[in-house]
Amino acid sequence: MIDYVRTHAPRFGAEPILTVLSEHGIGVAPSTYYAHHARGFGPSVRELDDAYAANELYDIWKRNRRLYGRRKLWKAALRAGIPIGRDRVERLMKLAGISGVKRGKRKTITTASDPKAARHPDHVKRQWAWPSRPDQWWVADFTYVWTIAGFCYVSFITDVFSRRILGWRVMTSKTTTLVLSALEQSLFTRRRTNVEFVTTGLLHHSDAGTQGGFNRSSQHSEMRSADGTTSGMV
Structure with missing residues (x-):
C-alpha cells in the first residue's frame, strides 16, 4: 500500500x-x-x-x-x-515458510477384519499364560512404524513359551511376502540349532485380518516339516 x-x-x-x-x-x-x-x-x-x-x-x-x-x-x-x-x-x-515434523498425526490400519469371511477356530482359546513347552504355540502379528522415509511394516513371530521373537521382516508394503518371510525365518532359526526340528504339534496363531493373501498364507496354511509330516496352522 x-x-x-x-x-x-x-x-x-x-x-x-x-x-x-x-x-x-x-x-x-x-x-x-x-x-x-x-x-x-x-x-x-x-x-x-x-x-x-x-x-x-x-x-x-x-x-x-x-x-x-x-x-x-x-x-x-x-x-x-x-x-x-x-x-x-x-x-x-x-x-x-518452515515448520517442524508433526508426530502422531498419521494413522494406518494393519488389520482389516471382514465379518463375512470364514473364521478359523481358535485352538489356543486365549490361554496364553499356560504354555507347557517351547514350540507349542507360535504367535504371528505385524504392525507399522513411521519413519522419515514413510511407513514401514514389521511382521514377526514369537514363541509363546520363551517369549522369543523367532523371525521378523520389515517391508514398505503389506504383502503376503511380509508374513511368509517371517515364518520362513522362524523355521530357519529353529533348524539352525537343530537340523531335526519338525513342526509336529506346533500351533501357529494369528489374528483375523483379511488383507489380500494374508487369510490363506498366515492364518490357515499348512507347513511341511523336514520329515514330511504336516501340522495345521490357525
Whole structure:
C-alpha cells in the first residue's frame, strides 16, 4: 500500500490519498508513510533484522534435517548464540515458510477384519499364560512404524513359551511376502540349532485380518516339516 501511495502522490498528494484510503477501511497512518519516505522507501531496521534472523533460523532448521519445530528451533538458536524469543521464532518460521515434523498425526490400519469371511477356530482359546513347552504355540502379528522415509511394516513371530521373537521382516508394503518371510525365518532359526526340528504339534496363531493373501498364507496354511509330516496352522 505504501508503494501505491508513493506512485500516485506526485499527482494527488500523499495525504489526500491516505484520507480516501482511510474512508474505505484501509488505514495507513501518515507517519508511517513519511517514515518510509525518510529512509528512501527501503526496508526498516526491524524488517532487516527479521530477514537476517529468519535466514539464521532457516540454516539451523536445515542442518537439523528440517525436523525442528518452534521449541527445539528456539533452543537450538540460543545454543548457537542467537538472542531471540520463542514467540519471535514462531513468527519468523511462518515468514520463512518452515515448520517442524508433526508426530502422531498419521494413522494406518494393519488389520482389516471382514465379518463375512470364514473364521478359523481358535485352538489356543486365549490361554496364553499356560504354555507347557517351547514350540507349542507360535504367535504371528505385524504392525507399522513411521519413519522419515514413510511407513514401514514389521511382521514377526514369537514363541509363546520363551517369549522369543523367532523371525521378523520389515517391508514398505503389506504383502503376503511380509508374513511368509517371517515364518520362513522362524523355521530357519529353529533348524539352525537343530537340523531335526519338525513342526509336529506346533500351533501357529494369528489374528483375523483379511488383507489380500494374508487369510490363506498366515492364518490357515499348512507347513511341511523336514520329515514330511504336516501340522495345521490357525
